[in-house]
Amino acid sequence: MMNQSEITFVFDSSSENESLARTVIAAFIARLDPTLEEMADVKTAVSEAVTNAIIHGYEGGEGKITIHSRLEGNTVWIEIIDKGVGISDITKAMEPLYTTKPEMERSGMGFAFMEAFMDELEVVSEPGNGTTVKMKKNIYSALNMS
Numbered sequence: 001m002m003n004q005s006e007i008t009f010v011f012d013s014s015s016e017n018e019s020l021a022r023t024v025i026a027a028f029i030a031r032l033d034p035t036l037e038e039m040a041d042v043k044t045a046v047s048e049a050v051t052n053a054i055i056h057g058y059e060g061g062e063g064k065i066t067i068h069s070r071l072e073g074n075t076v077w078i079e080i081i082d083k084g085v086g087i088s089d090i091t092k093a094m095e096p097l098y099t100t101k102p103e104m105e106r107s108g109m110g111f112a113f114m115e116a117f118m119d120e121l122e123v124v125s126e127p128g129n130g131t132t133v134k135m136k137k138n139i140y141s142a143l144n145m146s
Helices: 017-032 036-057 110-117 140-144
Strands: 004-012 064-072 075-082 120-126 130-138
Touching: 004 017, 017 036, 017 064, 017 075, 036 064, 036 075, 036 110, 036 130, 110 120, 110 130
Parallel strands: none
Antiparallel strands: 004 064, 064 075, 075 130, 120 130
């Protein structure tokens, strides 16, 4: 049987909780003994997704963000879910440098960073019903563990 473990946690959509999300995911995947680079990649991707949910999903207002993560062998699966405004044009939203909040000095690079740092990225969204960002990362250092 494959080694499997999972967690789900829910937190308020405030910017103070972005570091909490990174820390929880880091602690959860630490059992795979990722390299510093692998750990930094996952933390950055989670940080970007959570920040997107706070700024764009809830537009800075109140809401809940759910992170569901599971480990299967050396693979980390992470879903970051909000019930915010949703995205009407996912393809456009995922274009590098595209931002709906230029006045907030948003770089428009969130999805590009998530794609660069993770092995797979899928965004599922429906206007008015929120967004789910699904990410996958293989932790290659875990393959050497017995």
